[in-house]
Amino acid sequence: MLAGMYPRVRDACENCHSRKIRCILEPGSIACRSCSSNGTSCLFAPRAKAGRPRRTHLESHQRRKSSSNQAVEKTYxxxxxxxxxxxxxxxxxxxxxxxxxxxxxxxxxxxxxxxxxxxxxxxxxxxxxxxxxxxxxxxxxxxxxxxxxxxxxxxxxxxxxxxxxxxxxxxxxxxxxxxxxxxxxxxxxxxxxxxxxxxxxxxxxxxxxxxxxxxxxxxxxxxxxxxxxxxxxxxxxxxxxxxxxxxxxxxxxxxxxxxxxxxxxxxxxxxxxxxxxxxxxxxxxxxxxxxxxxxxxxxxxxxxxxxxxxxxxxxxxxxxxxxxxxx
Known part of the structure; x- marks a missing residue:
């Protein structure tokens, strides 16, 4: 029940994310519970989604070309x-x-x-x-x-x-x-x-x-x-x-x-x-x-x-x- 009430660690502030603890933000508060008790500033920064990042078009093309060349060399x-x-x-x-x-x-x-x-x-x-x-x-x-x-x-x-x-x-x-x-x-x-x-x-x-x-x-x-x-x-x-x-x-x-x-x-x-x-x-x-x-x-x-x-x-x-x- 508590896990559904509070944000996940992935959405934590910078201090909680670095310490790998749960970041609990009280309703109406400008800082999380950990930052308030420590007297530090509670800052949030956007982070990439979990998992492998998506390849760009150029990276995909280069990867396919490299695979093709390797296949040709293997055939010869x-x-x-x-x-x-x-x-x-x-x-x-x-x-x-x-x-x-x-x-x-x-x-x-x-x-x-x-x-x-x-x-x-x-x-x-x-x-x-x-x-x-x-x-x-x-x-x-x-x-x-x-x-x-x-x-x-x-x-x-x-x-x-x-x-x-x-x-x-x-x-x-x-x-x-x-x-x-x-x-x-x-x-x-x-x-x-x-x-x-x-x-x-x-x-x-x-x-x-x-x-x-x-x-x-x-x-x-x-x-x-x-x-x-x-x-x-x-x-x-x-x-x-x-x-x-x-x-x-x-x-x-x-x-x-x-x-x-x-x-x-x-x-x-x-x-x-x-x-x-x-x-x-x-x-x-x-x-x-x-x-x-x-x-x-x-x-x-x-x-x-x-x-x-x-x-x-x-x-x-x-x-x-x-x-x-x-x-």
């Missing part, structure tokens, strides 16, 4: 301890999703310019796997990519090489879904190098028509995709094919440089709107990303530097176009 540490990182299929699937949902945003999350342009760090590229294993789940990425490409095609039956084929001949077609161990032999690799070489000569001589552009793009895509998938094929009989794929990648550089110039040219027969042009550039950037993975595995430092320069060129174009769209 765990991945390194068990000896592997994210698989190529998972990485490429994220790239494909990024390309589909953000048609103007380049793949800088995976293309780290600070790493790809510095030869000393080629062995530590974060998005590459440590064991270079390629699993068949990568087929999902090629399927999704092919469906996106089909929407962009304007001429389905165009030539898949640079030379103008005769109407009676069937142009060579490259199937990205065919795995390396399912029919990709030395003759196919040799023919691929020849088609890439003819494509580059056609661009150089100005003989490329609008109907052939999509075919050349598919040839480049097939070359880089096949090269990436060939990483898992390390048998002795594949050594000659591996050497041809390295040669094919050098030809891809020349063709890609010509494709970029052709896309930017205002005097070509297949000039498209800005969004279509950006899509073609990102499509090419995705292909170069796969080629970079193969070259890293093959230890081709000069080629890696060249492919990084092409990516930097594409990135500068995308950023410039995005800046123009803002205005």
């Amino acid at each position: 540490k765990t991945a390194n301890e068990i000896g592997h990182t994210r698989t190529n299929a998972d990485t490429l699937l994220m790239v494909a999703d990024d390309m589909h949902f953000g048609p103007i945003i380049p793949f800088d999350t995976f293309w780290d310019n600070g790493k790809t342009t510095n030869v000393e760090h080629f062995g530590n590229v974060g998005f590459l796997t440590n064991d270079h294993s390629i699993i068949q789940e990568g087929h999902i990425v090629e399927t999704a990519m092919a469906e996106t490409v089909e929407q962009d095609q304007t001429q389905q039956d165009c030539a898949f090489g640079a030379g103008t084929p005769s109407r009676s001949s069937t142009p060579p077609r490259y199937d990205m879904h065919t795995l390396v161990d399912e029919g990709f032999d030395f003759d196919t690799a040799l023919r691929l190098c020849g088609d890439l070489d003819r494509s580059h000569r056609a661009f150089r001589d100005g003989r490329t028509e609008a109907t052939q552009f999509e075919g050349i793009m598919r040839t480049v895509e097939y070359a880089c995709t096949t090269a990436r998938m060939s990483i898992s094929s390390a048998s002795a009989e594949r050594a000659s094919i591996h050497a041809l794929m390295v040669a094919a990648m050098y030809k891809v550089f020349d063709v890609c440089e010509s494709i970029i110039r052709e896309i930017l040219s205002s005097n070509n027969g297949f000039k498209q709107d800005t969004l279509d042009r950006l899509f073609r550039l990102q499509r090419l950037d995705f292909v170069l990303f796969q080629g970079f993975m193969f070259l890293h595995h093959a230890g081709q430092t000069d080629a890696m530097r060249k492919i990084s320069e092409l990516h930097t060129w594409i990135l500068s174009i995308l950023q410039e176009e995005e800046y123009k769209n803002l205005w």
Whole structure:
């Protein structure tokens, strides 16, 4: 009963609060019973509520950011301890999703310019796997990519090489879904190098028509995709094919440089709107990303530097176009 009649210790005056005694204030009195008997002044001061104080918005944001960083560091540490990182299929699937949902945003999350342009760090590229294993789940990425490409095609039956084929001949077609161990032999690799070489000569001589552009793009895509998938094929009989794929990648550089110039040219027969042009550039950037993975595995430092320069060129174009769209 008495506890309900008098204030709690938490509401006591300063003297009673410091002495941790009950502060009893008589009705009509200006000082509590303890201060009156001691002859001291009875002062009350506001104090914070009991319990933990509430965090401010800035403190909450910093706490969440710190927790997120700790979680990321823990994830990377765990991945390194068990000896592997994210698989190529998972990485490429994220790239494909990024390309589909953000048609103007380049793949800088995976293309780290600070790493790809510095030869000393080629062995530590974060998005590459440590064991270079390629699993068949990568087929999902090629399927999704092919469906996106089909929407962009304007001429389905165009030539898949640079030379103008005769109407009676069937142009060579490259199937990205065919795995390396399912029919990709030395003759196919040799023919691929020849088609890439003819494509580059056609661009150089100005003989490329609008109907052939999509075919050349598919040839480049097939070359880089096949090269990436060939990483898992390390048998002795594949050594000659591996050497041809390295040669094919050098030809891809020349063709890609010509494709970029052709896309930017205002005097070509297949000039498209800005969004279509950006899509073609990102499509090419995705292909170069796969080629970079193969070259890293093959230890081709000069080629890696060249492919990084092409990516930097594409990135500068995308950023410039995005800046123009803002205005």
